[in-house]
Amino acid sequence: MPGTIVQIYEIQTPDEARAMIGLGVDHIGSVVTSQHRRHDPVLRETVSVVRQMGAVSSLIPLYKDPEAIFDTLDYYRPHIVHFCDALNDNGDHSVDAALELQAAVRTRFPDIRIMRSIPIGQTGAAIGEAVLSLAGRLEPLSDFFLTDTVITGAPGAADADQPVAGFVGITGLTCDWSVAARLVEVSRIPVVLAGGVSPENVADGIRQVRPFGVDSCTCTNAVDQQCRPIRFQKDPARVGALVSAARKADDINQG
Numbered sequence: 001m002p003g004t005i006v007q008i009y010e011i012q013t014p015d016e017a018r019a020m021i022g023l024g025v026d027h028i029g030s031v032v033t034s035q036h037r038r039h040d041p042v043l044r045e046t047v048s049v050v051r052q053m054g055a056v057s058s059l060i061p062l063y064k065d066p067e068a069i070f071d072t073l074d075y076y077r078p079h080i081v082h083f084c085d086a087l088n089d090n091g092d093h094s095v096d097a098a099l100e101l102q103a104a105v106r107t108r109f110p111d112i113r114i115m116r117s118i119p120i121g122q123t124g125a126a127i128g129e130a131v132l133s134l135a136g137r138l139e140p141l142s143d144f145f146l147t148d149t150v151i152t153g154a155p156g157a158a159d160a161d162q163p164v165a166g167f168v169g170i171t172g173l174t175c176d177w178s179v180a181a182r183l184v185e186v187s188r189i190p191v192v193l194a195g196g197v198s199p200e201n202v203a204d205g206i207r208q209v210r211p212f213g214v215d216s217c218t219c220t221n222a223v224d225q226q227c228r229p230i231r232f233q234k235d236p237a238r239v240g241a242l243v244s245a246a247r248k249a250d251d252i253n254q255g
């Protein structure tokens with residue numbers, strides 16, 4: 001059985017990508033932060049280095065306009081486009097609109113796979129049936145799911161409460177792993193476990209959820225003097241510790 005893949009965000013330069021791949025990271029996650037400054041030659045070189053080194057690039061466009069997203073994919077040509085926008089059937093960003101976008105990406109970019117974040121509340125706040133129902137709607141037009149923590153519990157609700165308004169992610173908090181495990185069981189596509197994954201808890205996450213992969217951003221970032229994570233700056237020692245803990249967990253599970 002292949003081991004659990006490790007995906008690490010936010011890798012924004014070629015040197016960081018080389019360092020992360022050297023530490024054993026499988027998927028290198030990068031973020032295009034602005035629709036208006038979406039052509040970033042350094043980031044494009046980063047994606048290209050990942051491809052040359054035989055790793056997998058995952059790219060988040062942190063905006064929602066379909067034409068800007070198509071243009072972004074044309075410019076970077078990542079292996080995976082990762083959509084983590086908060087979906088809300090009561091608002092202007094519906095699941096149907098997301099499905100339409102994902103269908104258009106499949107038609108225009110048949111080589112680019114689609115990762116879709118599935119929001120799950122923290123333990124005690126997650127609504128399992130709603131999570132599985134949302135995932136069921138998105139599955140036909142997605143290639144991977146990534147479970148990620150939503151602060152309020154209800155999928156798609158209270159978009160503005162998230163660290164980046166309108167997007168799900170970078171909370172540094174774990175979601176309800178029993179719901180994530182249920183998604184792994186029923187899903188026909190691979191599921192990556194994210195949200196608060198750290199060197200300290202990754203082995204438990206692998207054991208309890210049995211995901212295809214694990215993803216980490218906040219808990220492997222460098223920290224400032226007040227111990228607050230610094231966005232877009234990794235701590236290579238923590239990334240290395242997470243990779244080793246994940247590999248050890250795989251060995252125990254398979255042995």
Ligand SMILES: O=C(O)c1ccccc1NCC(=O)[C@H](O)[C@H](O)COP(=O)(O)O
Pocket residue numbers: 008009010029031060062084148164167168169170171172173194195196197215216217218219
């Ligand atoms: O990295 C960003 O800027 C970002 C912003 C908004 C949503 C997601 C974002 N990035 C990456 C991911 O999808 C994360 O890897 C994921 O949220 C992991 O959660 P955590 O480890 O708790 O930061």
